[in-house]
Amino acid sequence: MRLPPLLDPAQRHVLRARLAAQLVTQLADAPPHALISLTLTLGEGHCRWLDARLDDQHAFWWARPDTDEWRLALGQAMIVTSAGPNRFTALQAAFAGISADWRHHARDCGDSGNSAARRLPAAHLGFAFDDEAQDDLPNARLIVPAVLLVSRGGKITATFSCPAREGEAAVDAWLDTLRRSFVAIPNSAAGTAHRPPNLPPQRQPAPLDDRAFLARVTAALAEIASGRVRKLVVSRRVRLRAKQPIALAPVLAAFAERHPACTVYAVTRPGMAFIGATPERLIALDDGIARADALAGTAWAAPEVAALRTGEAAPTESFALDDDKNSREQGLVVDAVRSALAPLCQTLEQAAAPEVLRLRDLQHLRTQFAGHVRTGVDLFDLIAALHPTPAVGGTPSLAAQRWLRAHRDTRPAWFTGGVGWIDAGGNGEVVVALRCARISGGFADCYAGVGIVPGSRPEQEFAETEIKLTAALDALQCRPHPALESAPTPRTGT
Numbered sequence: 001m002r003l004p005p006l007l008d009p010a011q012r013h014v015l016r017a018r019l020a021a022q023l024v025t026q027l028a029d030a031p032p033h034a035l036i037s038l039t040l041t042l043g044e045g046h047c048r049w050l051d052a053r054l055d056d057q058h059a060f061w062w063a064r065p066d067t068d069e070w071r072l073a074l075g076q077a078m079i080v081t082s083a084g085p086n087r088f089t090a091l092q093a094a095f096a097g098i099s100a101d102w103r104h105h106a107r108d109c110g111d112s113g114n115s116a117a118r119r120l121p122a123a124h125l126g127f128a129f130d131d132e133a134q135d136d137l138p139n140a141r142l143i144v145p146a147v148l149l150v151s152r153g154g155k156i157t158a159t160f161s162c163p164a165r166e167g168e169a170a171v172d173a174w175l176d177t178l179r180r181s182f183v184a185i186p187n188s189a190a191g192t193a194h195r196p197p198n199l200p201p202q203r204q205p206a207p208l209d210d211r212a213f214l215a216r217v218t219a220a221l222a223e224i225a226s227g228r229v230r231k232l233v234v235s236r237r238v239r240l241r242a243k244q245p246i247a248l249a250p251v252l253a254a255f256a257e258r259h260p261a262c263t264v265y266a267v268t269r270p271g272m273a274f275i276g277a278t279p280e281r282l283i284a285l286d287d288g289i290a291r292a293d294a295l296a297g298t299a300w301a302a303p304e305v306a307a308l309r310t311g312e313a314a315p316t317e318s319f320a321l322d323d324d325k326n327s328r329e330q331g332l333v334v335d336a337v338r339s340a341l342a343p344l345c346q347t348l349e350q351a352a353a354p355e356v357l358r359l360r361d362l363q364h365l366r367t368q369f370a371g372h373v374r375t376g377v378d379l380f381d382l383i384a385a386l387h388p389t390p391a392v393g394g395t396p397s398l399a400a401q402r403w404l405r406a407h408r409d410t411r412p413a414w415f416t417g418g419v420g421w422i423d424a425g426g427n428g429e430v431v432v433a434l435r436c437a438r439i440s441g442g443f444a445d446c447y448a449g450v451g452i453v454p455g456s457r458p459e460q461e462f463a464e465t466e467i468k469l470t471a472a473l474d475a476l477q478c479r480p481h482p483a484l485e486s487a488p489t490p491r492t493g494t
C-alpha cells in the first residue's frame with residue numbers, strides 16, 4: 001500500500017511540527033541520560049515497509065504475515081553489543097539501565113487501548129549461535145532504533161527515540177533517517193510490485209563442501225556412538241551468485257508470501273544483509289507468560305531429493321514424521337526446553353503430544369510450552385537458559401558445542417542464533433534464525449542444519465538440508481536442482 005500520508009515528503013513539515021512540539025514537552029524534565037520515545041499514530045492500513053531502502057543502511061525488518069504484523073526499525077538511538085559467555089547478562093544489564101528511565105509519549109493511541117501501540121517503544125536484538133563467533137554482525141546486539149515503523153492489525157504507528165541529551169536536534173535526525181530510507185521510491189509506488197525482480201542467481205557447485213558435510217555427519221554418528229553426546233546438529237552452506245547485486249525487497253516479499261506462518265526477518269547493514277523465514281520460536285514473553293517451542297524432526301514429500309548429488313544408493317524418501325528417529329530427535333529438544341524453563345517458571349504446561357507443523361515444503365514435530373515466569377525473570381534470563389536448544393546445537397549442550405567448534409561447523413552471521421525484539425515493559429519475542437541467507441552484493445549464502453541422532457543416514461540428512469534450503473532458494477528465485485526440475489515436488493500442507 002501507499003506509505004501513510006505523514007511519511008509523504010510533502011507532509012514532512014506537519015510531521016516535523018508534531019514531533020518538535022512533543023519532544024520539547026518531554027525534554028522539559030528529562031535528565032540527559034533518559035531515553036525519550038514518541039509514538040504517533042499514522043492511520044489505518046497495512047504497510048509491509050518494503051518500499052524502504054533496506055539494502056544500504058542499518059535496518060531491522062520483521063514480519064508475521066499471518067497476524068498482519070510488519071516492523072521496520074531504522075537508525076540507532078542506543079546500541080549495546082556483547083560477546084562471550086556472559087553476553088546475555090551484559091545485554092540484560094544494559095537493557096535494565098535503558099528501561100530505568102525510558103520515557104514514552106504515545107499521542108492519540110493510548111498505550112493500552114491501541115493494539116498497534118501496545119508493544120511500543122521497543123528495542124530489537126540478535127545474537128550468533130556461538131558466543132565466541134566473530135563475524136560481520138556483532139556477536140550479540142541490542143538496538144533501540146531511532147525510528148520504528150509498525151503496521152499491525154490494520155493500524156500504523158511510528159515511534160521516534162533519542163537520548164534526552166540530543167535535545168531538539170533529534171527531530172532533524174529522525175526526518176533525515178526517513179528521507180534516506182524512502183527517498184528513492186516515490187510515495188505513489190505500491191511496494192515491490194513496481195520494482196524489477198531479481199534475475200535468478202546461479203547455484204555454485206561445491207562438491208568438496210558437500211562431501212565435507214557428509215563426512216561431518218558420519219563423524220557426528222561416531223561421536224554419538226561413543227556415548228559422549230546424544231545428538232548433534234550439523235550444518236552446511238550453498239552459495240548462489242547473481243550477475244547484479246541482489247535486491248532485498250523482492251526476496252522478503254517472496255518469503256512472506258510463501259511462508260505466512262513463519263517469522264520473516266532481515267538484519268541489514270551497508271553491504272550485507274541476513275534474512276530468512278523461520279518456523280521456530282525460541283521464546284516469547286507477554287505479561288509474565290513465557291511461550292517456547294520444541295521444534296525438531298523433519299519429513300518431506302519429495303523423494304527425488306534424497307538421491308541428489310551424492311550419487312550413491314540413497315533412501316528414496318524421508319523418515320515418516322512419527323518414525324522413532326524423528327521422535328527421538330524432537331524428544332531431546334522437549335526435554336531440554338522443559339529443563340531450561342522449569343526453574344524460571346511458577347507453572348509450566350506443555351502439550352501432551354507433539355503436533356505436526358506443516359510448512360510449504362516440509363513438516364516438523366512441535367511441542368509448545370507455556371508458563372508463568374517467576375518474579376524477576378525477564379526475557380534475557382529465558383534466552384540464556386534456552387539457547388542453544390538441541391534443535392540447533394545438540395545434547396549435552398556444552399559437549400555438542402565443543403564438538404561443533406572442533407569440526408568447524410561454523411554458523412555465519414546469526415544463523416541458528418536468534419533475532420527478536422523487546423518492548424520497554426520487557427515483553428518480547430525471539431525466534432531461532434533458520435531458513436536463511438546472507439546476502440552481499442551479488443552473492444547469497446544459504447544455510448541449513450540437521451539433527452543427527454542414532455539412525456540418521458548421511459545421504460538422507462543431505463537431502464533434508466536440500467529441502468530446508470528450498471525456502472531461501474525459492475525466495476531468491478534460484479532454479480531448483482536439475483534433478484528436481486523434471487519431477488515437481490508434491491506439496492503437502494499449506
Ligand SMILES: C=C(O[C@H]1C=CC=C(C(=O)O)[C@@H]1O)C(=O)O
Binds near residue numbers: 392435468
Ligand atoms: C537446524 C535447522 O532446523 C532445526 C529445526 C527444525 C528441525 C530440525 C531437524 O529436523 O533437524 C532442526 O533441528 C535448520 O533448518 O537449519
